Amino acid sequence: MRIDCPLCGARDRREFSVLGDAAMAVRPEVGADTQTWSDWLHLRDNTAGRLRELWYHEGGCAAWLVVERDTVSHAVHGVSLVGASDAD
Amino acid sequence: MGFSGWRILREGLTGNRGWRPHWRDPAPKSSYDTVIIGGGGHGLATAYYLAREHGLTDVAVLEKGYLGGGNVGRNTTIVRANYNLPGNSEFYSHSLKLWEGLEQDLNFNAMMSQRGVLNLFHSDGQRDYAARRGNSMINQGDDAVLLDREGVRRMVPYLDFDQGRFPIYGGLFHPRGGTARHDAVAWGYARGADRRGVDLIQNCAVTGIDIEGGRVTGVQTTRGAIRARRVGIVVAGRSSQVAAMAGMRLPIESHILQAFVTEGLKPVIDHVVTFGMGHFYISQSDKGGLVFGGDLDFHASYAARGNLPMAEHVMEAAMTLMPVIGKARVLRSWGGIMDMSPDGSPIIDRTEVEGLYLNCGWCYGGFKAVPGSGFSFAHLIATGRPHEPAARFRLDRFATGRGLMDEEGTGAQHNLH
Numbered sequence: 001m002r003i004d005c006p007l008c009g010a011r012d013r014r015e016f017s018v019l020g021d022a023a024m025a026v027r028p029e030v031g032a033d034t035q036t037w038s039d040w041l042h043l044r045d046n047t048a049g050r051l052r053e054l055w056y057h058e059g060g061c062a063a064w065l066v067v068e069r070d071t072v073s074h075a076v077h078g079v080s081l082v083g084a085s086d087a088d
Numbered sequence: 089m090g091f092s093g094w095r096i097l098r099e100g101l102t103g104n105r106g107w108r109p110h111w112r113d114p115a116p117k118s119s120y121d122t123v124i125i126g127g128g129g130h131g132l133a134t135a136y137y138l139a140r141e142h143g144l145t146d147v148a149v150l151e152k153g154y155l156g157g158g159n160v161g162r163n164t165t166i167v168r169a170n171y172n173l174p175g176n177s178e179f180y181s182h183s184l185k186l187w188e189g190l191e192q193d194l195n196f197n198a199m200m201s202q203r204g205v206l207n208l209f210h211s212d213g214q215r216d217y218a219a220r221r222g223n224s225m226i227n228q229g230d231d232a233v234l235l236d237r238e239g240v241r242r243m244v245p246y247l248d249f250d251q252g253r254f255p256i257y258g259g260l261f262h263p264r265g266g267t268a269r270h271d272a273v274a275w276g277y278a279r280g281a282d283r284r285g286v287d288l289i290q291n292c293a294v295t296g297i298d299i300e301g302g303r304v305t306g307v308q309t310t311r312g313a314i315r316a317r318r319v320g321i322v323v324a325g326r327s328s329q330v331a332a333m334a335g336m337r338l339p340i341e342s343h344i345l346q347a348f349v350t351e352g353l354k355p356v357i358d359h360v361v362t363f364g365m366g367h368f369y370i371s372q373s374d375k376g377g378l379v380f381g382g383d384l385d386f387h388a389s390y391a392a393r394g395n396l397p398m399a400e401h402v403m404e405a406a407m408t409l410m411p412v413i414g415k416a417r418v419l420r421s422w423g424g425i426m427d428m429s430p431d432g433s434p435i436i437d438r439t440e441v442e443g444l445y446l447n448c449g450w451c452y453g454g455f456k457a458v459p460g461s462g463f464s465f466a467h468l469i470a471t472g473r474p475h476e477p478a479a480r481f482r483l484d485r486f487a488t489g490r491g492l493m494d495e496e497g498t499g500a501q502h503n504l505h
């Protein structure tokens with residue numbers, strides 16, 4: 001598996017570590033109730049197919065990336081830097 | 089049809105022409121009292137115990153592929169009861185006791201081999217933890233022996249004891265642990281359930297779950313609609329997809345775990361040996377192949393095959409632990425889809441839908457759980473009450489924070505187990 005880092009170019013999977021579903025980047029509101037926080041932390045769509053994920057270019061530029069990847073075929077469809085639209 | 093020494097002798101002398109299929113291949117009926125979704129180890133064991141312990145035989149197991157084609161036929165077959173935390177500890181203890189009587193109970197040779205499981209440790213701190221875990225295993229009524237370096241050397245002299253990074257300080261030995269033939273476990277439960285009247289329906293994928301007024305009423309399948317009063321979901325790596333049919337989101341991520349086997353060799357490894365620091369473990373099958381594996385690939389996956397970086401890591405760990413393995417040639421590698429829960433421990437519980445039950449979150453350790461999980465899940469479905477040894481496997485523990493079972497002590501969050 002190769003990931004095309006927008007800053008470094010195409011690099012081997014070994015250089016990256018993964019956090020999981022990019023939905024993690026969108027936190028609940030500060031005053032949200034416990035159930036909302038728990039759901040955000042624990043529940044997952046666990047998509048079989050195209051999924052947007054958070055990856056960290058640990059062995060490279062140390063940027064956080066949003067990688068769109070197919071969890072069935074392992075094909076990588078798109079990579080971008082985590083932007084203001086992804087995180088608060 | 090029963091198995092006995094006499095029967096095998098007679099069949100041998102008459103050209104093995106007397107064997108018949110071990111279970112029927114029925115068409116699905118339009119309605120059952122109870123439907124179990126998933127014909128893996130856990131689903132088949134659940135059906136067996138529903139019939140044997142609770143007299144419920146109006147039961148169907150619906151399997152999307154063939155019986156035993158999932159993780160139950162892909163794992164590295166380690167069976168043990170060496171867990172540390174309340175919840176897991178009593179559950180796996182119960183499961184191991186069921187394993188010990190399984191072959192007689194099923195009249196099926198599951199090749200259960202209590203050859204002992206040895207967990208190595210490599211520092212004083214790890215030794216303290218091993219001693220503590222050993223004590224909690226003994227308190228639970230199971231067995232554990234703390235070995236020093238020389239004790240380990242006498243047992244497994246082929247390890248590299250002086251490797252620079254992780255010198256071997258000793259090991260925690262669990263004599264009643266071992267291995268079993270994975271396919272045989274699935275087949276034994278399948279045959280036992282079928283004989284008691286359970287319909288095992290293969291090539292039948294569940295595509296929908298019918299709910300009316302908060303109560304489950306049946307399932308939609310690729311072989312038509314089936315009504316049911318009670319439905320159990322036991323689909324391992326596919327838990328999120330099936331639960332979504334009932335409008336549920338689960339605390340589960342599906343990940344890939346790989347395993348490897350070498351060509352057949354003469355007996356060399358007598359036990360199960362685990363090298364936690366290298367995320368590596370190994371045993372030798374009765375055919376002679378060295379069966380070994382490592383950690384998850386760590387990215388979500390529904391492909392039943394892994395990537396090279398983890399394969400490479402596993403080989404490196406093998407060479408670090410026992411350089412002698414470098415002479416063996418790897419024959420095959422494969423992967424299975426693991427239902428990972430945030431704390432690394434399973435879920436056996438009711439759902440908010442009346443009559444719909446959930447069994448998942450077995451992570452990479454659900455083979456040893458097959459008898460216990462089937463027994464406890466059948467109890468829950470039949471009586472509506474949790475079975476004591478599995479009572480802590482609650483779905484709501486992540487929301488409440490009460491009763492989390494994080495054996496590794498890394499935190500109850502995805503991606504940490």
Ligand SMILES: Cc1cc2nc3c(=O)[nH]c(=O)nc-3n(C[C@H](O)[C@H](O)[C@H](O)COP(=O)(O)OP(=O)(O)OC[C@H]3O[C@@H](n4cnc5c(N)ncnc54)[C@H](O)[C@@H]3O)c2cc1C
Nearest residue numbers: 126128129130152158159160163164166294424454455456
């Ligand atoms: C490489 C590897 C090594 C492992 N090693 C060990 C080990 O040494 N010790 C140990 O204890 N555990 C081990 N495990 C874990 C263990 O194999 C699993 O936790 C356990 O087998 C999962 O339960 P199961 O047998 O019911 O799963 P499965 O056999 O996967 O059964 C689930 C079934 O559900 C079916 N299904 C899915 N969706 C549907 C649907 N919509 N409709 C109908 N049917 C459906 C699937 O086809 C499948 O047959 C290992 C796993 C792997 C992959």
Ligand SMILES: [Zn+2]
Nearest residue numbers: 005008060061
């Ligand atoms: Zn980069």
